[in-house]
Amino acid sequence: MKMENIIEIKKVSYEYTEEERIFAAVKDINLNIERGSFTVILGHNGSGKSTLAKMLNGLKRPTFGDVIIDGINTKDEEKELEIKRKVGMVFQNPDNQLIASIVEEDVAFGPENLGLSPAEIRVRVDDALKSVGMYEFRKSTPHRLSGGQKQRIAIAGIIAMQPDCLVLDEPTAMLDPKGRAEIIDTLIKLNKEKNITVILITHYMEEAEKADRVVVMNDGEIIADGLPAEIFENVSLLKSVGLDVPQTTELLYALKQKGFRVKTNVISIKETAASIAAALGSEEK
Amino acid sequence: MNDAVKNVSFDINQGEIIGIIGHTGSGKSTLVQHLNGLLKPTEGTVLFENEDIWKNAKEIRKIRSKIGLVFQYPEYQLFEETVFADIAFGPKNMGLSGEELENCVTETASLIGIKEEYLQKSPFDLSGGEKRRVAIAGVMAMRPKVIVFDEPTAGLDPRGREEVMKIISDYRTATNATVIIISHSMEDMAALADRIIVMNKGELVLFDTPEKVFASAEALREIGLDVPIVTRVFAGLRAMGVAVSPNVFTVSQAVEALVQLKEGAADA
Numbered sequence: 004m005k006m007e008n009i010i011e012i013k014k015v016s017y018e019y020t021e022e023e024r025i026f027a028a029v030k031d032i033n034l035n036i037e038r039g040s041f042t043v044i045l046g047h048n049g050s051g052k053s054t055l056a057k058m059l060n061g062l063k064r065p066t067f068g069d070v071i072i073d074g075i076n077t078k079d080e081e082k083e084l085e086i087k088r089k090v091g092m093v094f095q096n097p098d099n100q101l102i103a104s105i106v107e108e109d110v111a112f113g114p115e116n117l118g119l120s121p122a123e124i125r126v127r128v129d130d131a132l133k134s135v136g137m138y139e140f141r142k143s144t145p146h147r148l149s150g151g152q153k154q155r156i157a158i159a160g161i162i163a164m165q166p167d168c169l170v171l172d173e174p175t176a177m178l179d180p181k182g183r184a185e186i187i188d189t190l191i192k193l194n195k196e197k198n199i200t201v202i203l204i205t206h207y208m209e210e211a212e213k214a215d216r217v218v219v220m221n222d223g224e225i226i227a228d229g230l231p232a233e234i235f236e237n238v239s240l241l242k243s244v245g246l247d248v249p250q251t252t253e254l255l256y257a258l259k260q261k262g263f264r265v266k267t268n269v270i271s272i273k274e275t276a277a278s279i280a281a282a283l284g285s286e287e288k
Numbered sequence: 289m290n291d292a293v294k295n296v297s298f299d300i301n302q303g304e305i306i307g308i309i310g311h312t313g314s315g316k317s318t319l320v321q322h323l324n325g326l327l328k329p330t331e332g333t334v335l336f337e338n339e340d341i342w343k344n345a346k347e348i349r350k351i352r353s354k355i356g357l358v359f360q361y362p363e364y365q366l367f368e369e370t371v372f373a374d375i376a377f378g379p380k381n382m383g384l385s386g387e388e389l390e391n392c393v394t395e396t397a398s399l400i401g402i403k404e405e406y407l408q409k410s411p412f413d414l415s416g417g418e419k420r421r422v423a424i425a426g427v428m429a430m431r432p433k434v435i436v437f438d439e440p441t442a443g444l445d446p447r448g449r450e451e452v453m454k455i456i457s458d459y460r461t462a463t464n465a466t467v468i469i470i471s472h473s474m475e476d477m478a479a480l481a482d483r484i485i486v487m488n489k490g491e492l493v494l495f496d497t498p499e500k501v502f503a504s505a506e507a508l509r510e511i512g513l514d515v516p517i518v519t520r521v522f523a524g525l526r527a528m529g530v531a532v533s534p535n536v537f538t539v540s541q542a543v544e545a546l547v548q549l550k551e552g553a554a555d556a
Contacts, residue, residue, distance in 0.1 A: 048415070177442060179311060181311055245445065245446055246446060247445075249517070250539055251521060254521065254543070257539060257540075261543060261546075263550070272517065272521050275521050276523075276528060
């Protein structure tokens with residue numbers, strides 16, 4: 004079956020000028036994103052991943068090359084609104100994204116601006132809140148909620164616009180471990196149940212575990228692109244570009260260097276324990 | 289009326305590193321704001337060097353230079369025109385001026401790795417990690433005997449986190465200050481803390497060494513926390529019949545234990 008690309012990034016560079024010098028934040032990147040896929044883009048601060056994200060819904064336009072969203076070039080200024088409806092963006096700080104004093108009003112803000120009927124808005128808001136597990140908080144005040152809950156409200160506000168694709172730029176960076184897990188679970192659910200294409204930008208490698216595909220960026224370029232297990236196996240590459248390696252990976256990697264015959268392409272606690280047990284077992288024979 | 293912190297008692301010794309863990313809303317931040325008099329307890333006392341910090345309420349500001357508090361996202365509170373002025377703000381309020389003030393700022397800057405040429409820059413031209421360091425320097429410049437950090441690495445990338453953790457341990461080595469850190473990272477706490485305070489719903493539920501605290505995996509899980517990842521891997525190994533210790537909390541401890549186990553097996 005031929006998969007359809009919802010996003011095509013063709014020879015894209017993004018340059019900016021600072022103190023009369025030209026810098027490239029993104030350098031000659033090619034990348035296709037399949038409709039319905041879950042892609043994680045890993046990179047440390049300054050790797051160009053946020054600039055790339057902003058080019059995916061026309062917040063920034065490439066200096067060179069083309070970004071095509073569902074057949075529309077982001078250079079086509081007349082189609083700007085259409086692109087923003089197809090690709091919704093969620094940012095790091097949930098406090099900067101919530102505007103209303105009641106949760107459901109906040110989620111309704113986007114659909115109201117689309118000029119939909121009140122009945123349609125009601126349906127969309129309820130549906131969006133249910134899909135992020137926040138329906139029971141619909142009458143709450145956002146600032147009384149936890150960071151993870153606020154971020155889920157921000158996601159609901161985007162979902163209510165019914166985008167094809169969700170781009171999230173470090174949505175978990177300001178959250179505690181519980182909040183982080185809530186967001187990742189929500190994204191997996193939206194991807195599986197609503198078939199929304201998800202592009203998650205993060206520097207937490209654990210968050211890439213359940214993705215279909217992992218793209219690693221460094222210094223404006225894509226330096227690796229593959230399945231999570233393939234990428235995680237390359238610990239030295241990830242460390243060399245300043246990425247966070249989970250402690251399970253760190254442990255397996257350290258054991259391998261000590262001569263243990265461990266499988267290193269695993270990440271969960273259970274698989275890590277199994278990998279170590281197997282290596283110890285083979286030693287005894 | 290809800291109590292954010294309820295009937296909490298503990299003593300901290302000079303020079304200790306204390307970790308405070310607890311999920312969001314457990315009262316950690318409220319607790320530490322009592323330590324330097326930002327909040328006044330409705331009941332009970334906070335003693336610093338055996339004296340009630342509220343004994344003379346007019347002098348409470350003086351306590352804040354002895355017990356420094358670095359807030360969450362402290363970089364949002366930078367406001368001066370230059371990095372120098374921002375770091376100098378606290379010591380200036382303590383009465384330092386002229387050469388003394390200048391020395392204090394440059395010493396603090398070098399202690400935490402802010403380059404001299406940065407001092408005349410605007411703090412707003414710095415990267416996120418650099419801004420955070422300048423904000424921390426502002427508190428360290430007062431040379432507090434106790435320094436409290438509320439999630440000092442939140443929102444930073446791995447490099448930034450490593451830098452901040454290094455600054456904290458360098459400051460302690462240089463000054464022998466007492467350090468109190470609120471953190472979500474059980475792994476950082478396992479590697480760093482002498483003792484750990486566990487908070488839940490405003491109450492202190494555990495206060496002990498990392499060994500003792502992380503031996504209570506069930507109790508931690510019940511309040512939405514967990515033991516370090518490596519400890520969980522070792523629990524998995526024990527479940528598979530591999531005889532390993534439950535008291536392993538860091539990667540280096542784990543490697544050491546497994547190497548010993550492997551060598552023991554090879555000898556047998």
